[in-house]
Amino acid sequence: MMTDAPPGPSKTALVTGAAGFIGANVSAALLDRGYSVIGVDNLNDYYDVALKQYRLDGLTGRPGFSFNTLDLANQPAVDEVFEAHPIDLVVHLAAQAGVRYSLQNPDAYIRSNVLGFQSIVENCRYHQPEHLVFASSSSVYGNNNAEWFSETDNTDTPVSLYAATKKSNELVGHSYAKLYGIAMTGLRFFTVYGPAGRPDMAYFDFTRAILENEPIRVFNRGQLMRDFTYIDDILAGVIAACEAPPKDQDVPFRILNLGNNEPVALGYFIETLEQLLGKEAIKEYVDMQPGDVYKTAANIDAARHLLHYHPTTRIEEGLGKFVDWYRAYYE
Template identity: 55%
Template sequence: MNFKYNTVMVTGAAGFIGFHLSKRLLESGCRVAGVDIINDYYDVKYKHSRLEQLKSYPGFSFYKTDLADLKAMEKIFQEHDFDVVVNLAAQAGVRYSLVNPHAYVNSNLVGFVNILECCRHNKTKHLVFASSSSVYGANTNMPFSIHDNVDHPVSLYAASKKSNELMAHTYSHLYGLHCTGLRFFTVYGPWGRPDMALFLFTKAILNDEPIKVFNHGKMLRDFTYIDDIVEGVVRVMGRLPEPNPDWTGKNPDPGTSYAPYKIYNIGNNNPVELTDFIAAIEKALGKTAKKDLMDIQPGDVPATYADIDDLIKDVGFKPATPIETGIERFIEWYREYHNYK
């Protein structure tokens, strides 16, 4: 069921995806309340630069708030009547979850149950939340389908995202809260996170430093350009998930439910080998990378590949930006932002 929305909460608004989504919504005339703790997982100058742009829009209000602070979150919900809440705030990073597991519990679990409670008590029409391709964990059946079982995560980050899906389903079942989970596949583009491969590789190559190439480059990733991610999110926001009348407990479908709950993959549906991704960066920069070939890291998966049939069927959208185009746009932004001529 499609519906119109005017007032939206975007958590993680100072983050990579949250910034781009907020900007798109503001430009379309929506009022956006952005929430972000602005933690220092990576250099906060990028977060402040993104926020500076968003604050130039009259429809934007910002709250520097921790999702784990229930009272502060309740206050924001009382000040606005949100049609849609898009939860993009999370402690990110697979490898960091091996170093600081408690950060994932506070943000991704405690913070998320606070979002659910606030949506429930304020009768929010639709909660859209970020999951991750990492939930597929030890799965090897390609492409990854939302209808496959995902009970074997290989990192705490992945487990926290799978937990979000389970928690959201519970609230859909108990309270009829419309919830849509989005499994993002390796998002990249301008204003991207500095801990992600494209950013790290570009910076190192420009500075004549070696890049770390894990699994000796034999990694497949469904690199998805930020504009495609945002388009998918916007389309999903205006579509309330409906119960699946064919759902049965005898043969439970993990991607749908008897409750108003749905999961989608948003990926490019075209996995690219890491060596080819690096080659595209080298071509766009006009420089050859010095490569340190390394073994696969704990928590990493060797391949991701999204089945997006449900996304195409339900919202009529398929990501299509080629990596060459996306990488060129990123490098153009990178050179301008960091004053590389």
């Protein structure tokens, strides 16, 4: 839980994707810091809506929190939210996530990630909040061959539609920051995990399968690495970013990596889960899936310098906390 002092006189934050994994945690942290929080989410059924409601239940009833169910691609509905409230901070975390699903339902990604983002930046253009913070993704780096992925690396070759939509957000955001002076920070998240996370992600699905004696598919025959980043570390970075907007007078825009700076081999990740669960996984070694990348590795020097961002949670500790939550929630 964030324990730093509140920001002084109460400010209002709009958090999109407030029923999502990161969005619910960010909403709670902002409430802890004295913000009033307007949460919005379309509560779609991409994964279990009951889990989204579980996250919302931790926010509903808290002083200063209100919630609206709406689709961000419906710009008139978004306009109404901005017109009804003086909004100081926008934290845009809503998106259609997932690489595999983008192969099956590309329209959902264009609607949510492109049109939804456009609704947000257009309203920021007219209502001028102090800062817009939005979620990008490590997926924009594609199959980067560098040892560490840095914000200055070329990101012109995304390997999935999901990555392409996130890259488009960065480009559109930069143009709006330049044209209209909107202070804006894009955060490239690296494989965020933890309690009440997304069921479509490997750590969640592997846990379910191992406990139910079902096989897990090990892509690229295990030759993958991921910079797994625990939710508390991401949360500290997001809050620090929210309260330190870019100061550049010409283009008040920046992109920052938020990762753990410690890539983990898929094989070790699975071994750690097996030890925590006390069961061996039934493994099916398969080829690389379309749209996936071989490695993610966050260079976080910029976030360290600008935000004093210092992730501390190792994979063994973070997965342990997730497994404890999973057993309590499902069993």
